Amino acid sequence: MGTKRITIQDIARYAKVSAGTVDRVIHNRGRVAADKKKRIEDAVKEYNFNPNMLARALSLRNQFTVCALVPQISSENDYWKLPVQGAEQAAEGFKDFGFALETFYFSLFDESSFIDQARKIIELKPDGVILAPSFVKESILFVKKLEKGKIPYVFIDSAIPNQKNISYIGPNVERSGFVAGRLMMSMLRAGEQILVLNIVKGMENSSNLRLIEQGFHNYFAENASEYVHTINTLVITSTDRTLILQELTKYYIKNPNIKGVFVTTSRAHLVAGFHADHELDIRLIGFDLVEDNISRLREGSIDWIISQSPIQQGVCAVKTLFDLLVNKIVPNKTQYVPLDIIIRENLDYYLT
Amino acid sequence: MGTKRITIQDIARYAKVSAGTVDRVIHNRGRVAADKKKRIEDAVKEYNFNPNMLARALSLRNQFTVCALVPQISSENDYWKLPVQGAEQAAEGFKDFGFALETFYFSLFDESSFIDQARKIIELKPDGVILAPSFVKESILFVKKLEKGKIPYVFIDSAIPNQKNISYIGPNVERSGFVAGRLMMSMLRAGEQILVLNIVKGMENSSNLRLIEQGFHNYFAENASEYVHTINTLVITSTDRTLILQELTKYYIKNPNIKGVFVTTSRAHLVAGFHADHELDIRLIGFDLVEDNISRLREGSIDWIISQSPIQQGVCAVKTLFDLLVNKIVPNKTQYVPLDIIIRENLDYYLT
DNA sequence: TGAAAAAGTGTGTTCGAACACACTTTTTCA
DNA sequence: TGAAAAAGTGTGTTCGAACACACTTTTTCA
Numbered sequence: 044m045g046t047k048r049i050t051i052q053d054i055a056r057y058a059k060v061s062a063g064t065v066d067r068v069i070h071n072r073g074r075v076a077a078d079k080k081k082r083i084e085d086a087v088k089e090y091n092f093n094p095n096m097l098a099r100a101l102s103l104r105n106q107f108t109v110c111a112l113v114p115q116i117s118s119e120n121d122y123w124k125l126p127v128q129g130a131e132q133a134a135e136g137f138k139d140f141g142f143a144l145e146t147f148y149f150s151l152f153d154e155s156s157f158i159d160q161a162r163k164i165i166e167l168k169p170d171g172v173i174l175a176p177s178f179v180k181e182s183i184l185f186v187k188k189l190e191k192g193k194i195p196y197v198f199i200d201s202a203i204p205n206q207k208n209i210s211y212i213g214p215n216v217e218r219s220g221f222v223a224g225r226l227m228m229s230m231l232r233a234g235e236q237i238l239v240l241n242i243v244k245g246m247e248n249s250s251n252l253r254l255i256e257q258g259f260h261n262y263f264a265e266n267a268s269e270y271v272h273t274i275n276t277l278v279i280t281s282t283d284r285t286l287i288l289q290e291l292t293k294y295y296i297k298n299p300n301i302k303g304v305f306v307t308t309s310r311a312h313l314v315a316g317f318h319a320d321h322e323l324d325i326r327l328i329g330f331d332l333v334e335d336n337i338s339r340l341r342e343g344s345i346d347w348i349i350s351q352s353p354i355q356q357g358v359c360a361v362k363t364l365f366d367l368l369v370n371k372i373v374p375n376k377t378q379y380v381p382l383d384i385i386i387r388e389n390l391d392y393y394l395t
Numbered sequence: 396m397g398t399k400r401i402t403i404q405d406i407a408r409y410a411k412v413s414a415g416t417v418d419r420v421i422h423n424r425g426r427v428a429a430d431k432k433k434r435i436e437d438a439v440k441e442y443n444f445n446p447n448m449l450a451r452a453l454s455l456r457n458q459f460t461v462c463a464l465v466p467q468i469s470s471e472n473d474y475w476k477l478p479v480q481g482a483e484q485a486a487e488g489f490k491d492f493g494f495a496l497e498t499f500y501f502s503l504f505d506e507s508s509f510i511d512q513a514r515k516i517i518e519l520k521p522d523g524v525i526l527a528p529s530f531v532k533e534s535i536l537f538v539k540k541l542e543k544g545k546i547p548y549v550f551i552d553s554a555i556p557n558q559k560n561i562s563y564i565g566p567n568v569e570r571s572g573f574v575a576g577r578l579m580m581s582m583l584r585a586g587e588q589i590l591v592l593n594i595v596k597g598m599e600n601s602s603n604l605r606l607i608e609q610g611f612h613n614y615f616a617e618n619a620s621e622y623v624h625t626i627n628t629l630v631i632t633s634t635d636r637t638l639i640l641q642e643l644t645k646y647y648i649k650n651p652n653i654k655g656v657f658v659t660t661s662r663a664h665l666v667a668g669f670h671a672d673h674e675l676d677i678r679l680i681g682f683d684l685v686e687d688n689i690s691r692l693r694e695g696s697i698d699w700i701i702s703q704s705p706i707q708q709g710v711c712a713v714k715t716l717f718d719l720l721v722n723k724i725v726p727n728k729t730q731y732v733p734l735d736i737i738i739r740e741n742l743d744y745y746l747t
Numbered sequence: 748t749g750a751a752a753a754a755g756t757g758t759g760t761t762c763g764a765a766c767a768c769a770c771t772t773t774t775t776c777a
Numbered sequence: 778t779g780a781a782a783a784a785g786t787g788t789g790t791t792c793g794a795a796c797a798c799a800c801t802t803t804t805t806c807a
Contacts, residue, residue: 062794064757073754076754079756098793099795101793102762102796103795104795139448141400225738225740262740379743382744384737384738386577389733392570413786413787415787418764418765418766426785427785446764447764450764452792453765455764456765456791
C-alpha cells in the first residue's frame, strides 16, 4: 500500500542511464543507443512508469487559451447559463495547468453580433474553440478560419454536419424527439390529436428542429401502429410573447381537439402559461431547464421536460479540449450526453 | 488574456519581503511583523493570489489512502460496478496528488465478510473511508472504530441516520419512491391495483426499503385523491430465483387484477421475466441499471427504471474525500444525486 | 586520415510552493 | 545589565519532469 510512485530517476537507475536519456526515450526525441533504449523501455513497462502530471505541467509552463462562443444569456432565455457554468467550473479546475477559458456571447437575434465576436476570437488566436453553431452559415465561415489557423474546435449543443470539428458534445438530436414521442404517447389515449410546435425566430438551427420533429414522428411510426394519432405541426416564427399567444389562440380555435403539445424549443413555458390561463387540459412536453420552464413544471402546467445535460456539456467540452491540448488525447468525434427526463418530482436534483 | 499567474515570489516583491515571509502569512504560521503582514495580505488581495495547486501538491508530498467498502459485484448483481468505476476513475485523476483508492468488497449474503473487510481496513489506517452501509449493525460498529481513529468517512448509496459521516452521497431515498409513484400513476387507469414488491435477502437496508415504499405511498396520497388505487405490498425474503418465481405465482393467482408492479430493489428483471413468460400485461417499474434490468428494459418488459446516478456517486464520494484531505474543504452533509428516469429510448446515454 | 558532422549521454536549471534551517534583532527577566 | 529566550526574516533545498547545453564518442567523407 502507498507504493511509492515511480519517477524518471527511478527508471534511470534501473536502466543504468541518466534521467536525460530516459526523457529522450519517453518523448521519442531520438539520440539514444539501441541497447539503452531497450533497457529503458523495459524498465518503463516493468515498473509501470507514468510521468507525474503535476511536475510535467509545472515544468512545461503551458499557456493555453480556449474561447467559447455561445448565445447571450438573458432573462427570457437563460439556457446557456448552465453550459457556461459547467465550462467555467471545469476550466477553473485546469487553471494551474495553464489552461484558461474565455467566453464570448452573441445575440440569437443578430447574426452580425456573431460575426463580431467570431472575429474577436480569431484575433486572439486561441488554442481551441468551443462553438454553439446556432447560425449555420456564419459558423461555417468561422470554422473555415479556425481551420486555416489550425485551431481545433468542438461543437456544443448542436452540430453542423461534415465539418472538421474534433468533437461534437451534445444530445443525439433525433433521439431527443424520439424520447418526446414516447413520453407523449404515454400520456394520450388512442387517436388523440397532437401538436408539434416550433417557436423560432428565423432560420437558426432549422435543420436541428427538423431532426427533433422527425424523431418525434419516428417514435409514433415505430410504436403506435395500432393508434392513429394525428400529428400537426405549427411553426411560429417569432419570439414575441404577444404574437405567439395570438397565433396559439388562432390555432386552438381552429383545432379544439389538441390533447398534447410538444414544443421543440425551450419556450414551452409560453404555451404552458397559455394553457393555464385558459384552463386547457392539454399535456405539454418541452425542452431545457430554463427558469420559466422550471416554474411551469413545478406548477404542473408542463408535464415533462427533456433536458440535455447542459452542465455536463460545458464540462465535457472543456475537458475535451484540455485533454487534446495538454495530454494530446484525440476525442471521439461524437460525445452524446444523457437525455434527462425531468418531472416535478425529480427536478430538484438537476438544479445547479 | 494569458495574464501571467501570480506567484509567491511576485507577492514577496510587491510587499518587499522574502518568499518565506509570504509563506508564513499565507499559512498563518506567525512570526511576522504586523506591518509586513499587512503589506503581504494587501498584496495577496490586490493581485488575487492563489497558490498553484500543482506546485503545492508536488512540494507537500502527500500520501493519502482512501478505502471503499462496498458489496461484491457478481453476475446476478453488478450494480456496484458503476459506483466503483466512478470512484476509481476519479481516484485515477488524483493519483499525482498522492491520492490512492483501495476498494474492498463484502458479500451481501454474509455479514462476517463485512466484518472481515472492515477489520482489514482498520488495520490499514486509511486517511478516509467510503462506506456502503448495507449491514446497519455492523456498519455502526465499523464507523465507531473509524471515529476513534479520527478517520473521516462518507456514506454512499444509502445512509445510517445520526452518524458522524462527513457526508452522504446518494439518492433522496424517500423521493425515489415518490418518483416511482408518479411514473406508476402515469401508466394506470383509475382504481387499478398496484403491487409493491420487496425482494430482499434478510434485514439489510430494511429501513431504506421502508422509506422507498413510504415515498411511493406518499405520491398517491398527495396526488391521487380522485382515484382510489389499491396498493398491496409483498415481501419476498429470498434471492433465489426459483423461490421468488414460486412466490410470485402464488401471489398472482390470488390477486389476478394487479396492473402495475413497483420493485423496490434492483431485481425487477426477475419479475419482468415472469411477466414475459406468462404473457402478463402488467406495468413494471424498478431500480438500477444492472445488466438484467437493462435487457428487460430494452425488450420492453420493464417500463421504467429509476437510476440513482451510480457513476456520479462514486466520483462524488472520492472527490469529497479528496477535497477534504487535500484542500481541507468540508463538504455538505448531504449530497443528493439525480434520480434519473430511464426508458428504452434514452437508455444508451446512461451506459458507461 | 583527419577534420567536420552526427550521434550519444549526462548535468544543471527551471517551474512554484513548502518548509527546514541559519541568522539577526528584540524582548524578557534573574 | 547581560545572557537566554522569543520574535522576525531570508536562503536554500526539495518535489518530478522537461529541456538546454556541454561534453564525449562515433561516423562520414573529401
